[in-house]
Amino acid sequence: EEAGRELSRGLCRAAAAAAGGPTPPEQSLDQPVKPASSGEAPEHRALVLTGFGGYEKVKVQTRRSSSPGLGELTVRVRACGLNFADVMMRQGLYDRLPSLPFCPGMECAGIVCAVGEEVRDRQVGDKVMILARTGLWQEVVNVPAVQTFLMPDGMSFEEAAALPVNYITAYMILFDFGNLRPDQSILIHMAAGGVGTAAIQLCKTVENVTIFGTASASKHDSLKESGVAHPIDYRTMDYAEEVRKISPKGVDIVMDPLGGSDTSKAFHLLKPMGKVITYGVANLITGQKKNLVAMAKTWWNQFSINAIQLLHHNKAICGYDLGNMDEEYKLITGVVLKLINLYNQGKIKPKIDSVWSFDQVADAMKHMQEKKNIGKVILVPEAPKEESKKAEN
Numbered sequence: 001e002e003a004g005r006e007l008s009r010g011l012c013r014a015a016a017a018a019a020g021g022p023t024p025p026e027q028s029l030d031q032p033v034k035p036a037s038s039g040e041a042p043e044h045r046a047l048v049l050t051g052f053g054g055y056e057k058v059k060v061q062t063r064r065s066s067s068p069g070l071g072e073l074t075v076r077v078r079a080c081g082l083n084f085a086d087v088m089m090r091q092g093l094y095d096r097l098p099s100l101p102f103c104p105g106m107e108c109a110g111i112v113c114a115v116g117e118e119v120r121d122r123q124v125g126d127k128v129m130i131l132a133r134t135g136l137w138q139e140v141v142n143v144p145a146v147q148t149f150l151m152p153d154g155m156s157f158e159e160a161a162a163l164p165v166n167y168i169t170a171y172m173i174l175f176d177f178g179n180l181r182p183d184q185s186i187l188i189h190m191a192a193g194g195v196g197t198a199a200i201q202l203c204k205t206v207e208n209v210t211i212f213g214t215a216s217a218s219k220h221d222s223l224k225e226s227g228v229a230h231p232i233d234y235r236t237m238d239y240a241e242e243v244r245k246i247s248p249k250g251v252d253i254v255m256d257p258l259g260g261s262d263t264s265k266a267f268h269l270l271k272p273m274g275k276v277i278t279y280g281v282a283n284l285i286t287g288q289k290k291n292l293v294a295m296a297k298t299w300w301n302q303f304s305i306n307a308i309q310l311l312h313h314n315k316a317i318c319g320y321d322l323g324n325m326d327e328e329y330k331l332i333t334g335v336v337l338k339l340i341n342l343y344n345q346g347k348i349k350p351k352i353d354s355v356w357s358f359d360q361v362a363d364a365m366k367h368m369q370e371k372k373n374i375g376k377v378i379l380v381p382e383a384p385k386e387e388s389k390k391a392e393n
């Protein structure tokens with residue numbers, strides 16, 4: 001195992017040398033390095049989805065590294081985010097996937113160790129966070145420089161890996177589609193999860209927003225601490241009824257990551273001029289493997305409305321999918337800069353639920369699917385120190 005680690009430590013140097021770029025200083029990688037043997041592309045550890053199905057389908061394998069292409073960077077990865085979408089991807093419930101086997105992973109953070117031609121605004125040693133459609137659950141990645149964002153001072157790699165997907169999603173839903181304003185009210189589903197936690201923090205940047213949040217009962221204390229006025233246990237009660245008991249007219253915004261009949265419930269919970277932003281179909285997931293009954297039920301109950309009916313209701317329905325904005329670099333970079341600004345002001349801070357090594361990826365996914373996480377689940381290439389395993393930020 002140590003030999004494998006040694007090899008990977010040498011990767012950045014080998015990649016930098018192959019790219020003809022400067023070799024990263026040893027302390028930028030904070031570990032001693034051993035050059036790869038000449039003539040052979042070095043190998044690194046990667047998580048690979050080998051087939052659609054249960055937890056065991058994601059395996060640790062080795063992949064050959066290569067030097068960065070035109071406009072690309074090579075990054076030594078220090079932490080990766082686990083997303084609900086990765087669970088869906090594992091079950092084959094995601095579109096536009098590469099053919100199997102492939103490396104999942106939509107976000108990570110690490111240190112630039114080689115710079116390709118025509119990259120002007122990144123250099124070896126920069127700490128970056130990365131957003132991509134797939135491919136980032138690896139010790140070393142080559143990525144277009146436009147998909148990387150410089151980490152602000154003081155941000156940990158775990159925080160940086162937790163930020164892109166959850167916070168970009170929450171920000172664009174709340175402020176671009178939702179137009180959240182002071183004194184409004186919002187219902188956030190999966191409120192204690194990655195996107196939910198980000199959304200609560202972002203809501204708190206606007207004056208006097210009343211937050212209703214659904215989550216398992218064991219998470220309600222944490223939700224209250226973070227600013228949810230009305231936590232609701234959707235597992236034992238009808239959340240729409242609970243919202244109406246407190247706010248008979250409903251709410252201004254519903255964040256809908258559930259789909260199926262919940263989108264319809266969301267629409268009917270809106271006040272006039274309210275908005276549902278639908279951004280997920282979590283109702284498809286009921287266990288380790290694809291559930292055809294849940295799929296049929298969710299699609300059968302999918303909400304639909306025509307433009308004339310919508311007009312009479314004075315309500316809006318928006319659909320959001322970050323995964324389908326992979327060409328919108330300028331738009332996404334603008335959002336990330338706003339988020340970094342909020343981080344620097346202390347207004348947002350990713351909440352890390354737990355940190356797992358690549359070898360523990362099955363346990364990490366199980367932890368999320370068994371609804372145990374409060375905040376973000378992080379994967380790291382090497383085994384985390386015991387005390388940081390369950391690290392609340």
Ligand SMILES: NC(=O)c1ccc[n+]([C@@H]2O[C@H](COP(=O)([O-])OP(=O)(O)OC[C@H]3O[C@@H](n4cnc5c(N)ncnc54)[C@H](OP(=O)(O)O)[C@@H]3O)[C@@H](O)[C@H]2O)c1
Pocket residue numbers: 082083084085165166169189190191192193194195196214215216217219257258279280281282283284285286320321322323368369370371372373374375
């Ligand atoms: N469209 C986009 O661009 C975009 C981007 C990011 C995320 N999303 C969506 O946002 C939602 C949240 O994603 P996330 O990555 O932040 O995950 P997450 O909220 O951390 O997901 C885990 C939590 O979800 C809750 N949950 C609700 N239904 C579940 C189910 N069927 N199976 C397992 N857990 C369930 C559980 O907590 P409780 O039961 O206690 O609530 C669990 O702890 C997902 O639907 C995801 O697809 C969409």
